[in-house]
Amino acid sequence: MTARRVAIVGGGLTGLATAWHLRDDVEVEVFEAASRVGGQIHTIELAGEPLDVGADAFLARQPEAERLAREVGFGDDDMVAPATGQVWLWLRGRLRPLPAATVLGVPAQLRPLARSGALRPAELARAAVEPLLPRRQVPGDRSVADLVGERFGPAVVDRLVEPLLAGVYAGNAGSLSAQAAAPPVWSAAREHRSLLRGLAAHRERAVGDDRPVFKTLRGGLGTLTDRLADELGAQVRVGTAIRGLAHDGRRWRVRLDTGTEPFDAVVLAVPPAVAADLLASTLPEVARELAGIRSASVGVVALAYDPRDAQRVPPGSGILVPRSEGRLVKAVTVSSRKWPHQAAPDRFVLRASVGRVDDPGALSLDDDEVLERVDAEVRWALRLARPARERRLVRWPAALPQYDVGHHARLDRIRTHLETEAPAGLHLGGAAFDGVGLAARARDASRLAEEVRAVTVPGAAERGAPPAVRSPAPREH
């Protein structure tokens, strides 16, 4: 086999896993601008133990992330499932349980909604008429707030849906696409007269599936990206930003600070704004579309308390805070309660997140002020007796891509431009396209590797690899 040279730009999970899949087939190099690999997976040490301050769990009911972890050698003993799934809503100054039987916060049953106390009586009465409302046509994409609000009323959006979406996208329900950001809700709205009944049917399909929804790795998710990088060895070049990309008619030319290197194929596994810059001169239309994908900047505050100060903390894995509460904190994961391996007699750790796409308020403050205010809000909500013993703020600028209304139409336009205008050997991946979660990232990496193999490995296409469909990936919805 002739070795073909492939550049992977971005050493987050997408880029590293793509390289790892390709390592025996082609000569692959991963370029990572930062001094460490992992991107939005980052494990730090807090109070002497590892704690994730980026992604802290992967969806375990989608197989790809767990499969990848097992393929690189992690076993049952390394994987941990949450000890509790109880989540609280911070509403009108007190904690109320997130109602059971919801899908992305949208009710699939009325009784648990009523019991939770999340809605006032008039708001509950408005939500309860949803099954009686006439069928509504959903011909094209809508915002999540429109779709859910017109069926259940605005309070369901404000108190239940937006806090959940804020947890995943740091987004705004008024601009997030139902089709791309809430596919089960969008499908239920199109296929059923009542959204509530459609979501009840959706939930029924999962009845009897008692597998944990999420899992994590005992040593932190950074152990996964570190292991991928260790296996790739010298093929990973950290502290090496790609500054430009061009095609000379035969090969791709990748520009580094130290010069330009030729490659047969290039995988871009970077945030959309970076990909837009890199493609600006070669594929201006694709660059323009990528630049139109907004990203939310967020921050994670990791806090360690004395366990003696945590005796009145209510049970449960975390808190979601609707934006209407006017707090800095958007969500809290009570790590010492959520994860069995984080429970310890000598420390009580949690992480709080701040920042929304349309509200840079929290992140415009300096570090000390964020730490002070977040610690105070968390202490008050969880009835912690004294300030944290240790606290760290990790900022994630422009981290979470927004699947705004029309996202899938944008991806279609990108795909068309790539198919008609791009020189061979260009592959786009990353969270801007088909899922921000780690399972989606692992799935994306497998697809990218197959695409690259199909164009770089002689005979791969004939051996059953897919044709060289240039990314982004075909959508599920």
Ligand SMILES: Cc1cc2nc3c(=O)[nH]c(=O)nc-3n(C[C@H](O)[C@H](O)[C@H](O)COP(=O)(O)OP(=O)(O)OC[C@H]3O[C@@H](n4cnc5c(N)ncnc54)[C@H](O)[C@@H]3O)c2cc1C
């Ligand atoms: C705070 C936070 C919490 C999250 N929690 C979860 C969670 O619990 N579960 C979950 O499933 N998902 C979670 N996510 C989402 C998930 O972590 C990300 O979608 C995923 O890690 C993105 O992986 P990636 O490799 O596609 O991109 P990234 O991780 O963003 O990696 C891209 C890499 O490209 C590098 N780069 C940028 N420019 C250049 C350049 N010019 N040259 C070379 N390299 C460059 C960057 O330094 C970065 O390392 C969370 C995200 C954040 C920010």
